[in-house]
Amino acid sequence: MTRPGSTLRISAAGLRGIVGHGLTATHVLDFAAAFATFLEAPGRVVIGRDPRVSSVMMREGVTGALLAAGHEVIDLGIVPTPVIQHAIRRLDAAGGVSIGASHNPAEWNALKFFTRGGSYLSSAQSEELLDIYHLRKFRFARHDGTGRRAEDAGAIDAYLDTLAAEFPMEKLRRFRVLVDCTNGTSGLILRRMIERFGLDLILINEALEGRAFVHEPSTTKKMAELQLAPLVRTVGADAGFLFDIDSDRVAFATEQGEAASEELVQVVIADEMLERGCGRLVLTNVCSTALLEEVAGKHGGKVVRLAVGRQAVIDALAGYRMEQVAVAGEGTGAVMMPQFPYVYDGIAAMLRMLERMERRGGRLSELIADYPPYTILKGKIPVRTRFIPELFDELEQRWPEARRNRQDGLRLDWEDRWVHVRVSQTEPVIRVICEQRDGAPRRLFDEVMDLVRSYSG
Amino acid sequence: MSRAHQLKISVAGVRGVVGEFLTPNLACAFAQAFGTYVGPGPVVVARDTRASGEMLVHAVSCGLLASGCEVIRIGIAPTPTAQIYVADIRAAGGIAVTASHNPAEYNALKLFNGEGLFFNQYERAELLDVYHQSEFRHALNEEMRRVVIDAETAPERHFARILRHVDVERIRRRRFRVALDGVNGAGSVMSVRFLRDVLGCELHAIHVDPEKPFPRDPEPRAEVLTELSELVVRVRADAGFAQDPDGDRLAVAGETGRVLDNDDVLALAVDCALRKKKGPVVVNLTTSSAIDDIAVRHGCPVHRAPVGEANVVERMRRVQAVIGGEGGNGGIIFPAVHYCRDSYLGMALLLERLAETGETLNALAAGLPRYWRRSGKLPFEHGRVGQMMQALEAALPGARADRTDGLKLMVDEGWVHVRASNTEPLVRVSAEAKTREEADRLYELAVSLR
Numbered sequence: 031m032t033r034p035g036s037t038l039r040i041s042a043a044g045l046r047g048i049v050g051h052g053l054t055a056t057h058v059l060d061f062a063a064a065f066a067t068f069l070e071a072p073g074r075v076v077i078g079r080d081p082r083v084s085s086v087m088m089r090e091g092v093t094g095a096l097l098a099a100g101h102e103v104i105d106l107g108i109v110p111t112p113v114i115q116h117a118i119r120r121l122d123a124a125g126g127v128s129i130g131a132s133h134n135p136a137e138w139n140a141l142k143f144f145t146r147g148g149s150y151l152s153s154a155q156s157e158e159l160l161d162i163y164h165l166r167k168f169r170f171a172r173h174d175g176t177g178r179r180a181e182d183a184g185a186i187d188a189y190l191d192t193l194a195a196e197f198p199m200e201k202l203r204r205f206r207v208l209v210d211c212t213n214g215t216s217g218l219i220l221r222r223m224i225e226r227f228g229l230d231l232i233l234i235n236e237a238l239e240g241r242a243f244v245h246e247p248s249t250t251k252k253m254a255e256l257q258l259a260p261l262v263r264t265v266g267a268d269a270g271f272l273f274d275i276d277s278d279r280v281a282f283a284t285e286q287g288e289a290a291s292e293e294l295v296q297v298v299i300a301d302e303m304l305e306r307g308c309g310r311l312v313l314t315n316v317c318s319t320a321l322l323e324e325v326a327g328k329h330g331g332k333v334v335r336l337a338v339g340r341q342a343v344i345d346a347l348a349g350y351r352m353e354q355v356a357v358a359g360e361g362t363g364a365v366m367m368p369q370f371p372y373v374y375d376g377i378a379a380m381l382r383m384l385e386r387m388e389r390r391g392g393r394l395s396e397l398i399a400d401y402p403p404y405t406i407l408k409g410k411i412p413v414r415t416r417f418i419p420e421l422f423d424e425l426e427q428r429w430p431e432a433r434r435n436r437q438d439g440l441r442l443d444w445e446d447r448w449v450h451v452r453v454s455q456t457e458p459v460i461r462v463i464c465e466q467r468d469g470a471p472r473r474l475f476d477e478v479m480d481l482v483r484s485y486s487g
Numbered sequence: 488m489s490r491a492h493q494l495k496i497s498v499a500g501v502r503g504v505v506g507e508f509l510t511p512n513l514a515c516a517f518a519q520a521f522g523t524y525v526g527p528g529p530v531v532v533a534r535d536t537r538a539s540g541e542m543l544v545h546a547v548s549c550g551l552l553a554s555g556c557e558v559i560r561i562g563i564a565p566t567p568t569a570q571i572y573v574a575d576i577r578a579a580g581g582i583a584v585t586a587s588h589n590p591a592e593y594n595a596l597k598l599f600n601g602e603g604l605f606f607n608q609y610e611r612a613e614l615l616d617v618y619h620q621s622e623f624r625h626a627l628n629e630e631m632r633r634v635v636i637d638a639e640t641a642p643e644r645h646f647a648r649i650l651r652h653v654d655v656e657r658i659r660r661r662r663f664r665v666a667l668d669g670v671n672g673a674g675s676v677m678s679v680r681f682l683r684d685v686l687g688c689e690l691h692a693i694h695v696d697p698e699k700p701f702p703r704d705p706e707p708r709a710e711v712l713t714e715l716s717e718l719v720v721r722v723r724a725d726a727g728f729a730q731d732p733d734g735d736r737l738a739v740a741g742e743t744g745r746v747l748d749n750d751d752v753l754a755l756a757v758d759c760a761l762r763k764k765k766g767p768v769v770v771n772l773t774t775s776s777a778i779d780d781i782a783v784r785h786g787c788p789v790h791r792a793p794v795g796e797a798n799v800v801e802r803m804r805r806v807q808a809v810i811g812g813e814g815g816n817g818g819i820i821f822p823a824v825h826y827c828r829d830s831y832l833g834m835a836l837l838l839e840r841l842a843e844t845g846e847t848l849n850a851l852a853a854g855l856p857r858y859w860r861r862s863g864k865l866p867f868e869h870g871r872v873g874q875m876m877q878a879l880e881a882a883l884p885g886a887r888a889d890r891t892d893g894l895k896l897m898v899d900e901g902w903v904h905v906r907a908s909n910t911e912p913l914v915r916v917s918a919e920a921k922t923r924e925e926a927d928r929l930y931e932l933a934v935s936l937r
Contacts, residue, residue, distance in 0.1 A: 050625035055519055055553035059512040059546065083631040087552035090634070094511035094546030098539075137628045168512070173505035173539045173592045174700070241629045 037138075039456065040163070042156035042341050046131065046140035046456075049084040053139060058091035063170075064163035065127065065143050066099035068155075071171060073124030078106035078114040078185075080130025080215055080275045081238035084139045088129045092141070093179060096127075100171030103179040108238060109186060110215040110277035112375040115148030116189040117182065119371070130215075133248050133274040136241060148373060150344045186222055196369050197381045199227040201388050206230045208267040209380075210258045212247045213239035214275035219377055232265055247274045249281040249363040249376075254289035263287035269387065269394045271380045279363040280376035282383065284395035293319040293361040293406060294398055295379055300357045302386040304329035309356035309368065313346055315339070316438050317450035317463045318361035321404050331356060337438035339455055340364070340374070347372055361406075405470040410459040413485045418453060421460070421485045425451060428481065447471045449478050460485075495910070496618070502586060502595035502910065505539040509594055511546035518547040518582060520618035521598060522554025527624070527632070528579030528601075529557040533569035533641070535585035535673040535733045536697040539594050543584045547596065548634060551582075555626030562638040563697055565673045565734025566597060567829040568645040573603035574825060575644045585673065585733040588706035588816075589910070597733075604826050605797035642677045645831060646685055648824045652763070653835045657842045659687035665838075666724040666740070668715040669695040670705055672732035674830070681831055682728075686838060691722045707731055707738035707817060709746035716744035725841060726848055730830050735796075736817040737830035739837065741848035750775035750814035752833070754855050757810050759836040760821060761785040766809030769802045771795070772895050773862075773904050773917045774814030780856040793892035795909055800826045815862065815917065858901070861930035862917040864908070872907045872914055878936035879905060903929040 037052035039045075045061045047053030069075065075096050079085035089105070096103050101124070106117055111128045118126040125145045131138035143151055143159065151159065162168070171177070193199075209231055211217035217236035223229050235244045245257050254272050262270035262283050270283040283289045300312045300322060310331045312322055315338045322333050336342040343358050343366070352368045359365035364374045367382065387394055413421065422440045432442035439452025447466035454461050460482050464475040494503035494513075501517050503509030522530060530551050534540035540563075548558045556579065561572055566583045573581035579601050586593035598614070600606050606614065617623070626632075665688040669675040675695040683690040693714060694702045704711040707729040719727040719740050727740030740746045747755075754777045757768055761782065768782045771794045782789045787809075792802040796818060803811045803822060811820040818828030821836070840851065865871070876894040880886070883903075886896035893906025901920025908915050918929035 048627070050553070050627040050630070054623075054625055055515050055549050056512070058549065059515045063510075063512060082628055083633070084628040086634055087549055087631060090545045090552060090558075091511075091515060091549035094515065094542050094544075094549060097542035097545065098505075098511040139628070168510070170506045170510055173537065173594070176505070176539045176542050179541065179545075 040160070041455070042151070042153055042160070043339070044140055044142045046134070046138065048137050049087070049139045055087065055091055058088050058141070059095055060166060061141055061163055062092040062095035062127070063099065063168040064159055065125070066096045066101055067162050067167070067169045068159045069101065069125045071100035071169065072102065072175070072177065074102045074104060074121060076104045076106060076114055076117045076121060076123045076126040078109040078111070078128060081108055081213065081240050082130060082136060082139055083240035085129045088139055088141065092127050092129060097177040097179060098170045099168070099177070100175045101177045103177060105179060105181050106185045107181065107183070108215060108218065110219055110377065111142065112278060112370070112373050112377065113185050113189045113219070115144055115373045116192060117185045118144055118146070118148035120188050121182070128276065130276045132276045133279060135246060136243055147371060149371070150340065152348060153341055153345050156341070186219060190219070190222060190226060193378065193381060194227065196378075197385055198388070199229065202381065202384050203228050203230060205268040205384055205387065206232065206266060207384065208232045208234070208258070208262050208265055208270040210234050210270070210272040211236045212245065212273055212275060213237060213243045214247060214273055214277060216273035216277040216377065219277065232267065234261065243275070249274050249279040249292055251281065251289050251291050254281040254283050259283040259287045259289040269384065273376050277376045278374035280379050281363050284398065285393055286395045288395065290398060291319070291406060292363040293321070294401075295363045295383070296357065296359045296361060296365050297321050297325055297401065298386060298397065299365055299367070299379060299382050300331070301325045302382060303356040303367070304331040309354055311350060311355050313343055313355065313358035315342065315360050316435060316441050317452070319404055319406060320448060320465055320467070321401055324402060335435075335437065338452060344372070402467060404465055404467055406463065406465040407471060407475040409462045409475070409479050410454065410457070411462070411479065411482050411486050412458060413460050413482065415458070417485050418460070421482065422451070425478070425481060447474060449474055451478065451482065497615070500596045500598050502589070502593060504592050505594050511542055514543050514546040514596065515550040516621070517596060517618055518550030519554045519623045520614060521580065521582060522551040522556040523622065523624040524614045524617050525556075525580035525601065526551075527555035527626070527630075529559050529576065531559045531561060531569060531573045531576070531578050531581040533561045533564040533566075533572075533581070533583045536563055536671055536675065537586065537591060537594055537732070540584045543594055547582055547584060552631055552634070553626060554624045555630050555632065557632035558634045560634060560636050561641045562636075563673050564641045565677065565830070567735055567825065567827040567831065568641050568677065570599055570603035570827045571645045571648055571825045572641045573599050573601065577601065583733065587733050588731040588736060590705065591701050605800060607801055642680065646681060649832050649835050650685070652821070652823050653839045654842070655686065658835070658838045661842045662687055662689060663725045663838055663841065664689045664722060665691070666715055666718040666722060666727040667692040667695065668707070668712060668727070668729040669693070670701050670703060670707070670730060670732055671696050671699045672701070672705070672730055672734060673697070674730045674734035678730065678734070678831070682834065686835065688838075691718055691724060693718060701732060705732045707736055709738070712738060712740065712746050716740055716746060719744040726837065728830070728834050734830050735828035737819065737833040738817050739848065741852060743849060745849070747848070747852055748860065749817040750777060750860065751852050751855055752817060753812045753814045753819060754778055754781050755840070755851055756812065756819045756833055756836050757781050759840045760810035761787055764809050767806045769799055769806060769808045769811035771799055771813045772889060772892050773915075774812070775858055775860060775919055776902070777856045777858055778814070791889070794906065796820070796828055858919050858921060859923040859926035860917070860919045861926050862915070863930070863934065864913040864915050865934065867907060867912040867914055872905065875905050875914070875933065875936050879903065879933055882932055882936065900925040901929055903933050905933055
């Protein structure tokens with residue numbers, strides 16, 4: 031195994047790294063103790079994990095720290111992250127912890143934190159948590175005030191009750207759906223949905239795996255093309271979906287065996303919700319497809335562009351009433367809906383797409399064929415951090431006629447195309463995203479990549 | 488309480504007041520040091536009934552898993568039971584989360600090697616170095632092992648070993664009436680099963696609810712066992728037994744409710760053991776000379792080790808002892824079962840002897856050599872022990888001196904021993920003599936010296 035330099039990342043998003051090589055038990059204990067202090071004991075805290083072997087180690091540490099602070103720990107076992115957030119609401123808990131590294135490879139792991147109502151932490155809350163972590167002034171209970179641990183095996187069914195209240199399960203039974211669970215937590219939910227609602231789901235890679243996943247757990251179009259699309263036609267399915275490990279993201283393929291762009295998850299759901307008049311606003315990041323503006327325009331809706339990352343979406347959502355928002359998300363296949371109080375929920379996203387198929391009565395390929403063709407190209411290049419400001423300046427000077435947006439890195443816009451260059455939050459690289467209506471923006475993309483590359487190494 | 492002793496990280500492990508001092512973070516790091524030292528391999532984790540035990544078990548599991556060890560959790564179990572389990576399954580090591588007889592606000596990690604024994608002093612120093620240098624093994628995801636829960640088999644393994652060495656049918660036939668004070672400790676459930684179901688006693692048990700706090704000072708001394716004494720009298724029991732929270736120490740009450748001196752209990756156990764098999768005896772420096780007299784009756788030698796179970800066990804292994812223990816604190820070590828202080832073995836040996844002889848406990852105790860003992864404790868101050876040692880030696884010229892653990896001075900009439908406690912900020916003073924006056928004189932002499 032290759033061992034890159036430092037993999038540990040402690041940020042507003044929580045704690046993430048390669049276990050044993052950057053991310054250690056000490057980090058887990060300290061961070062969990064900081065969160066336990068942040069929540070102000072004694073309270074009830076819901077925890078759950080993904081199937082990684084290292085998640086058991088992390089669960090033990092998180093449990094120890096929460097109990098020591100006097101919290102009651104409700105352990106859901108192996109569950110998707112949206113189920114943890116659902117259980118926090120259902121049990122009126124003070125918060126929760128999701129243990130798992132989502133779309134990262136098996137050797138990674140992470141802690142994600144939630145507050146009352148199952149919400150992600152706001153930026154201000156995250157900063158407070160980080161301050162406590164850095165100060166290492168943790169509050170622990172006296173010996174007779176330490177907490178107790180309990181299990182709750184009913185979390186998945188309670189979550190399914192909520193899904194059943196929102197989606198017409200009876201009607202969705204007519205679709206045959208192929209799902210690649212990537213050895214992650216979605217299999218638990220989907221298997222139970224087959225039992226309870228009689229949905230016609232064909233599950234592959236359903237077995238939970240702790241040491242290695244059958245393929246990289248990413249929800250990109252490339253992965254869907256490679257792993258999912260070829261099988262959809264073979265089994266004669268009406269649609270195919272692919273989940274990451276903790277089921278917050280989803281990718282899909284049509285009945286024709288064609289993988290769709292990950293950007294389209296958000297588009298299809300925005301289309302559905304705006305058409306039904308559920309809110310007017312689409313919150314998305316600065317480098318999601320421009321197709322969103324077209325779809326929003328069709329229904330008289332409006333797109334709000336934000337900096338990249340879940341945190342920007344969470345912070346922005348705090349400023350809107352729930353009924354104003356149709357959908358919020360990112361081009362990665364991570365979508366939140368107000369009906370599921372702003373939780374990235376891949377399962378709900380899948381059901382919403384099936385619901386749209388059912389309502390419109392068409393095939394999935396036809397549904398997305400309605401959209402004007404946009405082509406998106408994505409690339410990444412490592413650069414020397416020191417020269418990043420100069421890089422952005424040079425990009426601006428190179429295309430003075432373009433509209434500029436420096437909300438997060440630099441986005442340059444023309445009538446039919448745009449390019450976005452920014453610094454990754456998770457890797458030491460520059461990401462380039464370029465999109466054009468009617469045909470691939472190959473020349474623009476190559477020119478930008480060449481320019482960025484001149485700053486590398 | 489002294490500032491320095493609310494947390495103690497030493498060659499004996501980690502011990503401290505839960506909350507501000509003994510944190511899950513510290514327990515996790517220490518467990519990872521331990522896992523690094525013994526692993527990778529299975530490590531057994533047990534705990535006593537302290538409420539803080541649950542959180543510490545999770546923190547300890549985290550550190551062990553992070554070091555690449557497999558964690559075998561046997562739930563609430565007495566320390567000797569955990570030690571025997573470690574040896575039985577040939578684990579890489581074991582950790583018992585228990586502060587033994589210390590008050591409820593304390594907790595601690597007791598550490599065992601793959602044979603279920605305390606580490607020797609050099610190993611303990613090495614382990615402490617690993618902890619201090621934070622040179623931990625960090626397992627990657629693919630190298631990590633699982634948590635296995637076995638809450639069932641530990642008591643059976645322990646009972647099976649004891650039953651190989653006592654005549655259980657003989658005990659069962661007598662249907663002894665026995666009183667038990669379990670201090671709501673780790674033995675609560677297991678002791679009831681042992682005495683009632685295995686040894687066939689008519690059992691009258693109090694404080695055997697592992698969910699409840701300790702009802703008394705957890706160290707089983709006569710002054711705190713009045714409830715047991717009354718119970719023995721009320722039900723007319725043949726014997727009364729009291730355990731500490733982790734089931735390694737045993738106190739015994741005779742049929743009149745009188746709690747026997749711990750040194751006498753050990754002396755009875757030594758007599759029982761030497762009747763089964765002749766061989767060397769090892770006790771600590773503070774243990775009564777009655778042991779020497781008993782051993783002489785059987786023609787067996789007695790060796791003396793510094794105070795502390797690990798020290799006694801180390802010496803027992805070296806001289807191939809057949810029995811050993813620590814008089815003052817009610818610890819009986821019978822290596823044929825395991826090299827650990829074991830209240831269960833103690834109960835079985837004594838009941839077997841009662842069955843064999845048809846005598847009462849008080850009658851058996853009356854047959855022991857008679858000594859008078861005084862012991863007490865003074866608050867620890869830096870330099871105090873040294874001054875007391877110097878003054879004591881000057882005050883008793885001509886006495887034979889043993890300096891292996893503090894100072895023990897032996898005179899014709901008896902002996903006096905001054906030492907610093909390993910676990911608490913105390914100076915312990917003990918004296919013993921053939922007459923009460925002489926024992927008092929030696930004791931008063933020691934505590935009067937400043």
